[in-house]
Amino acid sequence: MVKAISLYSGGLDSTLAIKVLRMQNIDVIALSFATPFNNIEEKRSMLERVAEELGCELMFVKLGREYLDLVRYPKYGYGKALNPCIDCKILMLKRAKEIMIERGADFIATGEVLGQRPMSQNRKALRIIEEESGLKGLILRPLSAKFLPPTIPEKEGKVNRSALLSIKGRSRKVQLELARKYGIKEYFTPASGCLLTDKRFSDRLLDLFLFKGKKKIGINDVELIKVGRMFRIGDKARLIVGRNEEENRQLKTLCKKGDFVLIVENVPGPLSIVRGIVNFNGLKLAASIIARYSDVNSKAQAKIIVYNYDFSNVITEITAPPIGNDLIERLRV
Numbered sequence: 091m092v093k094a095i096s097l098y099s100g101g102l103d104s105t106l107a108i109k110v111l112r113m114q115n116i117d118v119i120a121l122s123f124a125t126p127f128n129n130i131e132e133k134r135s136m137l138e139r140v141a142e143e144l145g146c147e148l149m150f151v152k153l154g155r156e157y158l159d160l161v162r163y164p165k166y167g168y169g170k171a172l173n174p175c176i177d178c179k180i181l182m183l184k185r186a187k188e189i190m191i192e193r194g195a196d197f198i199a200t201g202e203v204l205g206q207r208p209m210s211q212n213r214k215a216l217r218i219i220e221e222e223s224g225l226k227g228l229i230l231r232p233l234s235a236k237f238l239p240p241t242i243p244e245k246e247g248k249v250n251r252s253a254l255l256s257i258k259g260r261s262r263k264v265q266l267e268l269a270r271k272y273g274i275k276e277y278f279t280p281a282s283g284c285l286l287t288d289k290r291f292s293d294r295l296l297d298l299f300l301f302k303g304k305k306k307i308g309i310n311d312v313e314l315i316k317v318g319r320m321f322r323i324g325d326k327a328r329l330i331v332g333r334n335e336e337e338n339r340q341l342k343t344l345c346k347k348g349d350f351v352l353i354v355e356n357v358p359g360p361l362s363i364v365r366g367i368v369n370f371n372g373l374k375l376a377a378s379i380i381a382r383y384s385d386v387n388s389k390a391q392a393k394i395i396v397y398n399y400d401f402s403n404v405i406t407e408i409t410a411p412p413i414g415n416d417l418i419e420r421l422r423v
């Protein structure tokens with residue numbers, strides 16, 4: 091039986107690509123990548139359900155440290171935000187190639203649509219991705235196949251080219267019609283995927299790059315900038331303020347050696363973390379920002395206790411009035 095590894099993000103295009111292959115009775119392993127910038131693992135049960143309906147195995151691969159290096163120094167640059175789509179696809183396809191060899195598959199498929207995304211889905215980018223991943227002629231894009239040169243599995247008769255599709259461009263009309271026709275109801279919307287395409291998150295990530303200088307970025311650093319409100323309280327220090335109980339809890343779990351934890355004592359208020367090198371004035375500024383998000387009256391003062399990262403020591407206590415709106419906006423990342 092012909093076997094394919096098909097990249098599966100949970101979006102409609104990658105679901106349809108698998109469907110098209112399954113309709114040719116090709117054995118498909120749906121391959122999903124969890125990166126530090128998507129929350130695909132949380133949606134695993136949906137992916138499993140869809141994979142079962144499509145009659146294919148689901149495989150998960152986690153990309154961690156190496157993915158962070160790639161995001162920081164992409165060979166082919168960024169898209170509109172900090173999304174290094176070409177480098178990202180090359181890395182995923184290199185992994186897919188290893189799995190293709192291990193599992194004895196014949197080729198790799200993706201849900202890419204020619205002309206859908208300006209950066210990574212034009213002819214030149216598709217060619218670069220193929221060459222750099224060492225998969226020349228072995229990447230089939232079932233949705234746009236008729237606009238692209240025949241791949242090796244098509245030439246070898248393992249895939250029937252005439253049953254592949256000719257979709258091109260940014261409109262999703264054809265895909266939505268096909269989803270209705272094939273009864274595909276569960277898929278993620280295009281906006282729900284990768285945080286790197288989000289402008290606001292990218293600003294925070296860029297700030298993290300500047301903050302770290304030449305030092306490596308860790309998964310914990312990335313997790314921290316996903317949570318709460320973030321402020322620059324000096325060249326070398328950042329303040330993260332929880333927005334609700336859940337974020338306060340998350341921040342607690344993200345504390346690491348060298349961080350300061352700030353808690354409002356006299357009124358209800360958020361839990362906050364200061365990370366970096368900070369003096370007493372920096373902590374005072376942090377206390378005023380935290381006071382702004384506490385229940386303290388605008389003319390009163392909040393009492394803030396500063397702990398070390400694991401709450402084993404009280405470093406200091408600060409009383410501070412809530413900061414003004416103008417200044418807070420200048421400090422916000």
Ligand code: SF4
Binds near residue numbers: 174
């Ligand atoms: S949107 Fe994100 S996951 Fe998708 S190719 Fe670009 S960087 Fe990779």
